[in-house]
Amino acid sequence: MPHEQLLLRRLRGRPSAGLVFSYVFIIIVAAFCLFPFLWMVIGATNVSKDVSMGKLSLGMALFDNFANLNKLVNLPLVFRNTAFVTLVGTFFTLLVASMAGYGFEMYRNRHRERLYAFLLLTMMIPFAAVMIPLFRIFAKVQLLNSFIAVILPSVASVIVIFYFRQSTKSFSRELVEAARIDGLSELQAFFYIYVPSMKSTYAAAAIIVFMSYWNSFLWPLIVLQTNDKKLLTLAISSLSSSYTPDFGVIMLFIILATSPTLVIFFAMQRQFVAGMLGAGK
Amino acid sequence: MKKFLFVVLALMLTLSVFAAGDKEAAAAGPQKITIWAWDPNFNIAIMEEAKARYQAINPDVQFEIVDMAKADVEQKLLINLSSGVTDGLPDIVLIEDYNAEKYLSSYPDSFADLSSSFDYSQFAPYKVKLMTVGGKTYGVPFDTGVAGTYYRKDILEAAGFRASDMENITWDRFIEIGEAVFAKTGVSMCAFDPTDGGLVRVMLHSAGSWYFDKNGKPFLAGNPVMEAAVATYAKLINSPGTMKTSGWAEWVGAINSGKAATISTGVWITGSVKAEATQSGKWALAPIPRLNVPGAVNASNLGGSSWYVLNSSKAKATAIDFLKQIYAKDNDFYQKILVDRGAVGSFLPSQGGSAYMVADPFFGGQKVFQNFSAYMQKIPSVEFGSYTYEADSAIASVLPSIYAGGSVADALKAAQAQLENAIK
Numbered sequence: 001m002p003h004e005q006l007l008l009r010r011l012r013g014r015p016s017a018g019l020v021f022s023y024v025f026i027i028i029v030a031a032f033c034l035f036p037f038l039w040m041v042i043g044a045t046n047v048s049k050d051v052s053m054g055k056l057s058l059g060m061a062l063f064d065n066f067a068n069l070n071k072l073v074n075l076p077l078v079f080r081n082t083a084f085v086t087l088v089g090t091f092f093t094l095l096v097a098s099m100a101g102y103g104f105e106m107y108r109n110r111h112r113e114r115l116y117a118f119l120l121l122t123m124m125i126p127f128a129a130v131m132i133p134l135f136r137i138f139a140k141v142q143l144l145n146s147f148i149a150v151i152l153p154s155v156a157s158v159i160v161i162f163y164f165r166q167s168t169k170s171f172s173r174e175l176v177e178a179a180r181i182d183g184l185s186e187l188q189a190f191f192y193i194y195v196p197s198m199k200s201t202y203a204a205a206a207i208i209v210f211m212s213y214w215n216s217f218l219w220p221l222i223v224l225q226t227n228d229k230k231l232l233t234l235a236i237s238s239l240s241s242s243y244t245p246d247f248g249v250i251m252l253f254i255i256l257a258t259s260p261t262l263v264i265f266f267a268m269q270r271q272f273v274a275g276m277l278g279a280g281k
Numbered sequence: 282m283k284k285f286l287f288v289v290l291a292l293m294l295t296l297s298v299f300a301a302g303d304k305e306a307a308a309a310g311p312q313k314i315t316i317w318a319w320d321p322n323f324n325i326a327i328m329e330e331a332k333a334r335y336q337a338i339n340p341d342v343q344f345e346i347v348d349m350a351k352a353d354v355e356q357k358l359l360i361n362l363s364s365g366v367t368d369g370l371p372d373i374v375l376i377e378d379y380n381a382e383k384y385l386s387s388y389p390d391s392f393a394d395l396s397s398s399f400d401y402s403q404f405a406p407y408k409v410k411l412m413t414v415g416g417k418t419y420g421v422p423f424d425t426g427v428a429g430t431y432y433r434k435d436i437l438e439a440a441g442f443r444a445s446d447m448e449n450i451t452w453d454r455f456i457e458i459g460e461a462v463f464a465k466t467g468v469s470m471c472a473f474d475p476t477d478g479g480l481v482r483v484m485l486h487s488a489g490s491w492y493f494d495k496n497g498k499p500f501l502a503g504n505p506v507m508e509a510a511v512a513t514y515a516k517l518i519n520s521p522g523t524m525k526t527s528g529w530a531e532w533v534g535a536i537n538s539g540k541a542a543t544i545s546t547g548v549w550i551t552g553s554v555k556a557e558a559t560q561s562g563k564w565a566l567a568p569i570p571r572l573n574v575p576g577a578v579n580a581s582n583l584g585g586s587s588w589y590v591l592n593s594s595k596a597k598a599t600a601i602d603f604l605k606q607i608y609a610k611d612n613d614f615y616q617k618i619l620v621d622r623g624a625v626g627s628f629l630p631s632q633g634g635s636a637y638m639v640a641d642p643f644f645g646g647q648k649v650f651q652n653f654s655a656y657m658q659k660i661p662s663v664e665f666g667s668y669t670y671e672a673d674s675a676i677a678s679v680l681p682s683i684y685a686g687g688s689v690a691d692a693l694k695a696a697q698a699q700l701e702n703a704i705k
Binding site: 048049051052053054072131132135136139144145218221222225226227234237238239240241242243244245246247 | 315319320321322323345346347348349350351352353356357360361363364365366368369529530531533534537538549550552553556557584
C-alpha cells in the first residue's frame with residue numbers, strides 16, 4: 001500500500017497547509033456526495049409529511065413505511081424478477097463480450113480492424129433511435145413481455161467488448177500458444193487459460209454489467225407488459241407519479257433497491273480497482 | 282468443458298420456458314381486460330374497486346391492472362402506437378386531460394369512438410369537450426382537478442378578514458389581502474414555485490382561454506388573456522406575501538408547517554392539506570380567484586384524467602360495458618372513491634350522493650365537496666390542443682425575465698417563437 005505509507009510519512013511531520021486544504025476539500029465533496037444517502041435513510045424512517053417539511057432527524061415510521069410499501073408493491077416478486085434478469089444477463093454478457101474481446105485481440109484477420117471500428121461506431125447511435133425498430137423485431141418474434149427480450153439486446157454490449165479487448169492486450173499470447181502445443185482446443189484454451197488469468201477483469205466488468213442490468217429502465221419498461229414481469233426500477237417509478245406521493249415509502253424502497261448493488265460493489269471493490277488498473281500483468 | 286456447455290444449455294432452456302409461458306398467458310381469451318394507469322393510491326386503487334364491482338355483475342371477466350408512472354404510461358403508449366404493433370396495447374388506458382388531444386388527433390383510429398355508447402350530458406361539460414375531436418367523443422371522463430383556494434381561517438381572521446372577503450375575488454384582490462395578512466401576522470399568504478407555471482394554466486382556464494387558438498396554432502404573443510395571466514402571476518410571485526418554494530415537497534411543506542396560510546390548486550391536494558391533523562378545524566375552502574379579464578369566472582381546473590378504450594382491444598365490447606356499468610352508472614362507486622381516495626369524479630348524478638354532503642370537521646364543518654361540485658360545473662370549456670406541456674415550458678422559460686420587470690409582450694413573443702420551434 002504505497003499510498004498509505006506515503007501518507008503516514010507525510011503525517012509524521014506537521015501537516016502542510018496543502019494537505020489540510022486538500023482534506024477540507026475532500027470532506028466537503030464527500031459531504032455533498034453522502035448527504036443524499038443520509039437523507040434517504042432519514043426519509044425512510046419518517047412519514048411523508050415530515051419528509052416534505054425537511055425533517056432531518058430519524059423518525060418512528062420505518063415499520064409503517066415498510067407495511068405500506070408491502071401493500072403497494074409485490075416485493076418478493078420484483079426482487080426475484082430483477083435478480084433473475086441481472087444474474088442471467090450478467091452471465092451471458094460477460095461470456096459473449098469476453099469471447100468477442102478475446103477473439104478480436106488474439107485472432108488476426110484482414111477485416112478485423114474494420115469490423116471492430118464498425119462495432120465501435122454502433123455505440124454512437126442513441127438507444128432512442130433503435131428503440132422502435134427493436135420493439136417491432138421483438139413483437140415479430142413473439143418475445144414481448146419476456147425476460148429474454150430484456151436481456152438479449154444488451155448481451156453483445158460493445159462497451160464491454162471494448163473493455164475486454166483492451167484488457168486482453170496485456171494478456172500474454174505465449175500462454176495460449178503453449179496451451180495449443182499442449183493439445184488444448186481453442187475453446188479449452190479460452191476457458192482454462194484465459195478466463196482464470198483475467199479474473200480481476202471479469203470482476204470489474206461484472207460490477208459494471210450487474211449495475212447496468214439492475215438499474216435498466218427504459219427498455220424493460222417498453223417490452224415488459226404484465227405485473228408478474230415487473231422489475232424494481234419500474235416499480236419504483238410507478239410510486240413516484242401520484243397526486244400525493246408518499247416520500248417515506250419511496251425512500252425506503254430506494255434503499256432496498258440500491259443495497260444489493262452496494263453489497264456487490266463493496267464485496268468486489270478490490271478486484272474492481274485491480275481490473276480497472278489492468279489485469280494479466 | 283462439457284459441464285460448462287451443459288450449464289449454458291440449461292440456462293437457455295430455462296429462458297425459453299419463461300418465454301413460452303408468456304404466449305399461453307396472452308392467448309387466455311378475450312375476456313381479460315388489461316388497463317394501464319398510474320398512481321397506486323389513486324387511479325389504481327380506484328380501478329381495483331371498479332373491477333371488484335364489475336366482477337360482481339360479470340364474474341367471467343378477468344382484469345390485469347398495470348401500474349406505471351404517468352410518464353411511463355405515455356412513453357409506452359407512444360411507442361406502441363407509433364410502431365404499429367398492437368399486441369402490447371392494453372384494452373383501457375388512462376390519459377391525462379392535457380395530453381388527450383395529442384393522442385386523439387395523432388392516432389384517431391387507435392381509440393374507440395364512444396360517442397354513441399355514453400350519455401355525455403351526464404358528465405362535466407369541460408371534460409367532454411377535451412376528449413371530443415372532429416365531432417367524435419372518445420373517452421370516459423374520470424377525475425376532475427377542479428380548483429379551489431384552501432385557506433387558514435384562523436390566520437386570515439387574525440389579520441381582520443372574514444370568509445366573505447375570500448369569495449368572488451380577483452387575483453389582484455388576493456394579492457392585496459396577502460400583503461395585509463403577511464404584514465399583520467408574519468405568515469405568508471401563499472407559497473409558489475417560481476419555476477412552475479401551473480397557476481398560469483389555472484388562470485387561463487378560468488378565463489376560458491388556452492395557449493392555442495381555435496385552429497390549434499400557438500397563441501401566446503398578442504393574446505390579452507395570456508398577457509394578463511403571466512403579468513398577474515409575476516405580480517403574485519413578486520409580492521412580499523408570497524413565499525417562494527422549490528419543488529412539490531417544499532410547496533406542500535409550507536402549508537403543513539403553517540408557514541403559508543393558503544393553497545390554491547386542484548381538489549386532489551385535499552389529502553395533503555388534511556395530512557397535518559393538528560390544523561383540523563382551522564381550514565376553509567373558497568372559490569379560486571379569477572383573472573381580471575372579461576368573461577373570467579371563479580372556477581378553474583388543474584390536472585385530471587380520463588379513460589380511453591383502444592380499438593385494437595380483443596375485448597372491446599366488454600371494456601366499454603365495464604366503463605359504462607361503473608363509471609357512468611354506479612353512484613355508490615363514486616361515493617366510495619371520494620371517501621376512500623379523495624377522488625372527485627366528473628359524473629354529475631353522483632354528486633348528489635351522501636359522500637358529497639358530509640360536513641368535514643377538518644374544514645370547520647364545511648361541505649367542501651359540495652362546493653367543489655358547484656365549482657366544477659362552472660369550469661369553462663377549453664380545447665387543450667396537442668402541446669400543452671411544450672407551451673408550459675416555453676412560458677416557464679420566459680417567466681424569470683417577467684419577474685425581473687421585463688416587458689410582458691416581448692417575453693411572450695420570445696415564448697411564442699420557442700414554442701413554434703419546439704413543435705415544428
